[in-house]
Amino acid sequence: MRKLSTGLSRDEVLARLAGYRSEDLPARGGRTFAYVYDPARPDIDELAHEVYASFLDVNGLDPTVFPSLLRMENEVIGIVADHLGGGPDTVGTFTSGGTESIILAVKAARDAARVSHPEVLAPEVVLPVTAHASFQKACHYLGLTPVLVDVDPSTFRVSPGVVRAAVSENTVLLVGSAPSYAHGVVDPISELGQLALELSVPLHVDACIGGWLLPYFTQLGEQVPPFDLSVPGVTSLSVDLHKYAYCAKGASVVLYAEAGMRRHQYYACADWTGYTMINAGVQSSKSGGPLAAAWAVLHAVGQDGYGELAAQTLRARRALVAGIDDIPGLRVLGRPEMALVALAAAAPDVNVFAVCDEMAARGWYVQAQLGYRGLPASVHLTLTASSEEQIPALLADLAECATVPAAPVDPELLAAVQTLDPDALPDDVLGALLPMAGLEPGGGLPEKMAGINALLEAMSPRLRERLLIEFLGAAFRP
Ligand SMILES: Cc1ncc(COP(=O)(O)O)c(C=O)c1O
Known part of the structure; x- marks a missing residue:
């Protein structure tokens, strides 16, 4: 259906979208173990829906004309900073998600280094391989080089010595996770903080997934290693409210131990014909819905x-x-x-x-x-x-x-994908490889993914990235 209809009735619109949605993974009910965070509290979901809708058309582009947003953001940041060891000089920004918070923290570190170390022309970020992929995305968008370091293969934590060895005169940021997405373990943030202080390099703690929950685990008697802004050397921290604070999607916070660092996150442009644009984050116009719903959920759950x-x-x-x-x-x-x-x-x-x-x-x-x-x-x-x-x-x-055997994967195909040089393959050849890997362009994913995953795993990460970009491009066609 390409041509816009002359106008559907409300019932038709809702029925059609309900039909679309029936193919989605269930976001509630406790059987989906990724992507969604279900508090099993319908009262909280209802409140979030109602408040989200009531602030839907308020625009966060300019908080001076919608002061309710300024007020709610300051209150939310205050609550999150207090929860995560913030001090009197701690400031932050409400963002659309973990990735935006991380992009902003990386931008702040890059731009701070441009002032403090103008001689650094090719800035680098030292990243444990367990750090979320959004750091590499941030580096890609912002022109920094990620320097990946391995983690201990039994604890899945990075060792400060390994980080130290990867630091160069171009390093503008160190990163630790609290915890990492893949294995759920917390990096040694105190030791990384000491290293950061010794080297005078900022340290970002990615507490996107864990920042809200871990302090409650400490209260419940779990031995959670120190990871928040109270740890000396930690300069910034990201925490997503749309994860374990059970807020509606589009809710994250990036905090800075010192207000001076956040200045480098901001962007202003007065050099054009329209209004002077001043943006705290990546977005400019943005709905007030996510912030208002987050404010509501935080206060209601308590x-x-x-x-x-x-x-x-x-x-x-x-x-x-x-x-x-x-x-x-x-x-x-x-x-x-x-x-x-x-x-x-x-x-x-x-x-x-x-x-x-x-x-x-x-x-x-x-x-x-x-x-x-x-x-x-x-x-x-x-x-x-x-x-x-x-x-x-x-x-x-x-x-x-665990007892069901996997269907065998053609060993020749497995061997072939291992030898493919991703940079030597033109885009159209890659597109032609999709069906070979079991990924039908434009189709959904097959029910059985084991064979595809085995092939994807056998490829170099670079080939995997290029192939999946072709897949995405083929899927998103009107
Ligand atoms: C540790 C960590 N950092 C960052 C992110 C990115 O968050 P988002 O998907 O909200 O952009 C995630 C997402 O799961 C995460 O687990």
């Missing part, structure tokens, strides 16, 4: 409510980790410190990609993580408050799925 949601989440993680011990084919990678668990094969005949497919056939969404630089492939589970009551059934199905 300390006690978040404490209870955290307790449910912690019980879910403990039950899952304990239960995996009884499944001979699977093992937990590292020691998950929060609510993200990665399961690897514990026997040669177990294929984690096949486990993901089999789980999907049973109505669970668990996420395949490809092996990378010697770290094993795994099944990722993001647990939330709604996971707790699902754990017994989840474990029973995981145990069954």
Whole structure:
């Protein structure tokens, strides 16, 4: 349908969109273990919907004409800063998500270095391989070079010595995760902070996924290593409210220990014919919906409510980790410190990609993580408050799925993709490779992904990136 209709009735519009939505993964119900954060609190969801809608048409482009947004943002930043060890000089910005918060923190570090170290012409960011991909995206957008360093293969944490060895005179930022997405472990932030102070380099803590939840885990008696702005040497920190604060999507915060650093995040342009544009973040016009809904959810859930949601989440993680011990084919990678668990094969005949497919056939969404630089492939589970009551059934199905053999992948094809040089292949040839890899251009993903994942894993990351860009381009066609 390309031509705009003459106007559908409200009922027709809603019915058609409900039909579209029926193909989506369920965002509620506790069976989707990535992408969505379900508090199992319909009252909170209802409030978020209502408030989001009521601020939908308010524009965050100019907080002087919509002062409600200024007020709500200052209140939200104050609450988040207090939660995460902020001091009197701590400031921040409400952003659309973790990626925007990270892009802004990287921009601030780059522009601060332009002033303090004008001799640095090719700025670098030292990144553990477990740091979220959005740092590499930020480097790509902003013209910095990511310097990737390996993590310990048993704890999945970066060692400060390895970071130190990767620092050069061009380094403008160090990064640690609290915790990392893939394995759910916290990097040694205190030691990284010491290193940052010694080298006079800023340190960003990516607490996008963990920043809101970890302090509640500490209150519940978990041994969470220090990771927030109170750690000496930490200069900025990102925390997503649309994750474990259960706010509506489009809600994250980037905090700076010192206001001076945030100045480098801002952008102003007076050099044109229209209004002087002053933007705190990447977006210019933006709906007030996400901020207002976040304000509402934070205040409605409150300390006690978040404490209870955290307790449910912690019980879910403990039950899952304990239960995996009884499944001979699977093992937990590292020691998950929060609510993200990665399961690897514990026997040669177990294929984690096949486990993901089999789980999907049973109505669970668990996420395949490809092996990378010697770290094993795994099944990722993001647990939330709604996971707790699902754990017994989840474990029973995981145990069954771990025994299902994977369909064999053509060894010649596997060998062939390993030898392809991504930079030597023109775009159209890559497009032609898509069906070979099982990815039909324009079609959805097949039900069984194990073979595709095996091929994707065998390729170089660069080839994978190029191939998936072709896939995306083919999918997004009107
Ligand atoms: C540790 C970490 N950092 C950053 C991000 C990026 O957040 P977003 O998807 O909101 O851009 C994520 C997302 O899962 C994450 O887990």
